[in-house]
Amino acid sequence: MKEKxxxxxxxxxxxxxxxxxxILVSVALTAKGTQExxxxxxxxxxxxxxxxxxxxxxxxxxxxxxxxxxERVYPDxxxxxxxxxxxxxxxxxxxxxxRMRGGDPPDTFLVQPGGSLIETWxxxxxxxxxxxxxxxxxxVDVMPANMLDLLxxxxxxxxxxxxxxxTGNIWYNKNVFAKYGITSLPDxxxxxxxxxxxxxxxxxxxxxxxxxxGYEVGQNFETILASLMTVEQYSGLWHGNTKWTDPKVTxxxxxxxxxxxxVNNDHSAMPWQDxxxxxxxxxxxxxxxxxxxxxxxxxxxxxxxxxSMIARTAPVGxxxxxxxxxxxxxxxxxxxxxxNALDLLRVFGSKKGQExxxxxxxxxxxxxxVDLAAFNPYLRTDIADFKAHQLYPSVAHGVAASxxxxxxxxxxxxxxxxxxxxxxxxQAKLQAIADEELSRK
Numbered sequence: 001m002k003e004k005x006x007x008x009x010x011x012x013x014x015x016x017x018x019x020x021x022x023i024l025v026s027v028a029l030t031a032k033g034t035q036e037x038x039x040x041x042x043x044x045x046x047x048x049x050x051x052x053x054x055x056x057x058x059x060x061x062x063x064x065x066x067x068x069x070x071e072r073v074y075p076d077x078x079x080x081x082x083x084x085x086x087x088x089x090x091x092x093x094x095x096x097x098x099r100m101r102g103g104d105p106p107d108t109f110l111v112q113p114g115g116s117l118i119e120t121w122x123x124x125x126x127x128x129x130x131x132x133x134x135x136x137x138x139x140v141d142v143m144p145a146n147m148l149d150l151l152x153x154x155x156x157x158x159x160x161x162x163x164x165x166x167t168g169n170i171w172y173n174k175n176v177f178a179k180y181g182i183t184s185l186p187d188x189x190x191x192x193x194x195x196x197x198x199x200x201x202x203x204x205x206x207x208x209x210x211x212x213x214g215y216e217v218g219q220n221f222e223t224i225l226a227s228l229m230t231v232e233q234y235s236g237l238w239h240g241n242t243k244w245t246d247p248k249v250t251x252x253x254x255x256x257x258x259x260x261x262x263v264n265n266d267h268s269a270m271p272w273q274d275x276x277x278x279x280x281x282x283x284x285x286x287x288x289x290x291x292x293x294x295x296x297x298x299x300x301x302x303x304x305x306x307x308s309m310i311a312r313t314a315p316v317g318x319x320x321x322x323x324x325x326x327x328x329x330x331x332x333x334x335x336x337x338x339x340n341a342l343d344l345l346r347v348f349g350s351k352k353g354q355e356x357x358x359x360x361x362x363x364x365x366x367x368x369x370v371d372l373a374a375f376n377p378y379l380r381t382d383i384a385d386f387k388a389h390q391l392y393p394s395v396a397h398g399v400a401a402s403x404x405x406x407x408x409x410x411x412x413x414x415x416x417x418x419x420x421x422x423x424x425x426x427q428a429k430l431q432a433i434a435d436e437e438l439s440r441k
Contacts, residue, residue, distance in 0.1 A: 045078040048077060048080070048107045048108075048340040049079075050107065051096065051108070052092065057300045058362045063357065065356040069352055070344050073347050079344065089110065103334070105332035105333070105334055106335070109329065109332070110327055112325065113151050113161065113399060114401075115399065115406070116398035118158070119402035126333060128338075142367045143161070146391055150393070161326050162328070163354065164366055165291045165325045167219055167323045168289055168392075169292065170314065175309050176279075177285065180199070185313060185314070185315065188316065189316055196262045204285055205262075205278055205285075207263045207284065208276065208279045208284035209264060210271045212271045213272075216272065217260075217410075217417045218413045219290075220288060221256050222396055223318065224256055224259075224315075225252045227316055227318050227321065228251055228317065238401045272294070280307065294310075294362065295362035295379065296363070297362065312378065321392055323393075325399055329345060331345065355370050358370075359375050359379060396409075
């Protein structure tokens with residue numbers, strides 16, 4: 001198990017180093033391609049290539065529906081759907097780096113806004129702004145201001161969001177919770193741990209968890225941070241206004257350390273799709289902090305199996321706090337089929353396009369004017385909460401910080417949760433990581 005964890009850590013560090021390293025070396029070398037791009041082929045279908053990691057479950061069915069909408073609007077367009085499997089896109093990002101460095105960009109690719117988009121690609125001059133598309137399509141008027149902030153840099157917009165996922169959810173077995181007379185988690189962590197102690201004594205696995213992909217412990221930790229901090233304090237961690245030695249970080253690490261004592265022993269060997277089986281079978285009470293994509297997974301499998309026992313509730317302290325991830329599509333400089341890519345992005349950001357994609361993925365639209373009838377009751381609740389709640393960007397999914405910061409953060413939190421448990425040293429290391437990352441800006 002130690003060898004597997006070391007390999008996972010080395011892989012994340014390699015991917016982050018590859019992203020940062022190739023950018024530093026290649027910025028001066030990638031003048032290839034202009035904003036106009038190469039000349040389009042005058043005959044045959046209008047080709048366009050999209051590049052992502054959406055290969056399974058609701059992600060795949062949603063993307064297929066979105067491509068179908070593109071080809072409905074543009075019957076002469078043929079979309080090539082290039083994908084690289086791997087939860088969270090780590091493998092995909094390594095391939096993307098290779099393609100971009102080699103002068104072989106796709107027409108558009110999937111990227112998280114904020115740190116992943118701006119720090120990794122925009123500031124290094126690999127991308128073309130699409131501000132004119134935002135203006136012509138009226139997207140500035142139908143997307144929330146805080147969403148637009150993540151897409152904007154130096155007065156320009158750089159990518160089109162297709163959906164928003166709430167990352168901080170607790171998915172639980174209704175039958176197990178009923179035995180304990182509850183339908184939600186307690187309001188405080190001490191109360192939660194008292195409940196989990198009772199469940200453990202009764203022979204249950206209190207918390208089902210799969211950490212194979214590497215982001216899951218970090219996602220849990222950022223949720224605990226959000227439960228204890230204001231938006232300003234939380235965001236300050238990524239902008240230098242809040243120190244990682246802050247007492248609230250100390251408290252959050254203590255709660256994470258305690259939480260890990262209640263999870264299944266084989267968590268490091270499985271993704272959440274396997275860990276959820278403990279919860280479905282009644283061997284575990286709930287699945288620890290996973291996003292709306294669980295709803296997309298449930299929708300994809302509901303005709304093959306019974307998932308009616310699964311329900312969602314808020315993590316401790318997060319009833320009015322919305323942790324989110326957002327996936328967007330950007331336009332590289334030198335896109336082989338630039339004009340076609342712009343037409344495709346026009347559909348991706350359209351009302352019909354988002355209504356086709358987001359519900360099947362298990363997500364809400366990035367637009368605020370979509371038809372609520374296209375979304376199930378669960379997602380309609382998310383739509384209302386997204387408008388009303390405090391919004392906290394996820395670092396585990398690359399929104400709050402750059403790729404290199406995300407990788408270092410996840411490695412340190414995974415090491416703390418599974419090995420050292422040393423709160424003081426971990427806070428010092430997290431602060432050192434922050435100092436290094438902030439010095440690059």
